[in-house]
Amino acid sequence: MSIRSFGLYINFAATHTPYSERVLQQGHGNCPPGKLVPDPHHRSMKELQIMNRRKFLAVSMASAGALAAPAIVSAAGKPVIKVGLGPQQPTQADTLRVWEPIYNEIAERVGARLQLNVANDWAGIATALSNEQVDLSQMGPWGYVLARNSGNARPICVMLVDGKPVYHAIIVARPGLELPSFPESAKGMSMQMLDVGSTSGWLVPTHYLKSQGIDPKTFFGQYAEGASAAAAQMATAESQVDLATGWDTHRNTMIRNGTIREDSNVVVWKSDPLPNEVVAVRSGLDPDMSAALQKAFVELRDEIRQQLPEPYSGFEATTHEPYAVLETMGRDLGVLRS
Template sequence: MSPSIKRRLATLLLLAAALPLSAFADDTLRFGVGLFQPDKEKNDATYRPLAQYLAKQLGRKVELRTVDSWEGLAKSLANGETDIALLGPWGYVLANGNAGAQAVATILYDGKPTYQALIVTRPDSGLNRIEDLKGRSFAFGDKGSTSGYLIPTHQLLKMGIKDPEKFFGKVVYTKHQAIETQVTRGELDAGADYDRNRNAMIEQGLIKAAESKVIWTSAPLPNDAVAVSADLSRDKALVAKLQAALEQAGAALKSDPKLLPAHYTGFVRSDDTLYKSIRDAGLATGKLQPRP
């Protein structure tokens, strides 16, 4: 190697050393969403407009990632595989407790920031209350689900039912749409769901209202959170920009109806305190460990 080339290489190395690490970092923000739709392809199509909107508002590339379980999405936010996530309340609390993820906004559904967990059965099942479910088949959602797992488990515990596996004759864990479908078909006696999903499935003709009966309803629960990873939460300027973009999504929806899924009407700025009731339920059930 000639002396002149060596000098040029040395100069380039010195310049590179002087640059901040951020100059070499990938500028892409990874946006994770749960599997709200029946399949990944439809889910991606549903949430891609929101990812594109955020990319435009933030001036950064936003990569959409569908994660097929709430538990998996919480873990991906906690371990750094996603930077921003739209995830259920319990999933958020898990990600917050395990890795310091921070809620920055809450979805509005028909203008409301809350929803309710349900237990459903068939109208002709002869089941009218939770006590009637002893020895019957029952479906929970995945273990990262608020309405499908945490809140009904908390309710059972409050009733003195400490071991659902022994209380119910058969227990399965599956997705919310599958729970409603299998209950209405009579394949399961009952299952845990939430009002938004049940109403949407009836509206879309996936189940018939006459074939589904609610026998328990929870107190209002905070809607899904938009949360950022612990690392991203330290970038206060970017978080503020993200919150502003989310708050403006409701107005943008008027000119772009496909920006959000049906019934999603925007976002409201929020923080970790909104999810205290979910954290309390996690602690009460032993599914969440107290912070040291």
């Protein structure tokens, strides 16, 4: 689940400034619109984590301690809960507008003051939580696994979509593409994946392809990572690429909103059920505060729950167990330490 890869992950100085999104339709450099453009700033997972740590340290110093310990006491005597969100909406301002009322309610329920920040992509949220630079994050499943692996982050709630705690990764094809069998018939075609912090847009499809003996970077004629979920769907709908990754909930939302039609692209592969987005807390957060936060999410008032953007319908208490399958995938791919 991702919007952009490898930017400055949390913009504390300008949380209302829209982030830049690399949209495939616009072209890049000498490459015309409709062509896949590998990200010139692509980093390995290890390089990404090192780079992110340095950026966050710089931001921390510039923010005069804004990311210090969570129990910062305000003038009113309330602790400050620092919440980090991924790019849930098209811009940071949109994400704040949608989610701030929800998290204000949560903060009020636990007797805290809210500090809400929006990251540019999902990988950055994992870095912030594992480094204990935020207290709580609403994040993709793979991002949570990364944060647990590197910083012992703890899940407290899973997000419900239409009342269910699961969703599916998908691969879609442009309309009219001749594809008798997948993945065998896709050799030499163009593939657009999302950023490496995305569960359904990178981890799960990459693991599936490698389980079939396929290295995506050499199997496909053109291969790129780092597109937003919306841009990847649109690229197939407009026949700019042959194949793209994504997830069913997002595609269904685009169809419901009229952004694409059901026949704008074709689902050629669907994963087994995957655990939905997770609300996780940093490892050092007080257990009593963690329990209070979990209770606040699960018991969210109906009038606040109704403000959740479609297709979210609420929160349910969870543990690490549903996410262990993603941990296994990460180890299989060599991006998680044993």
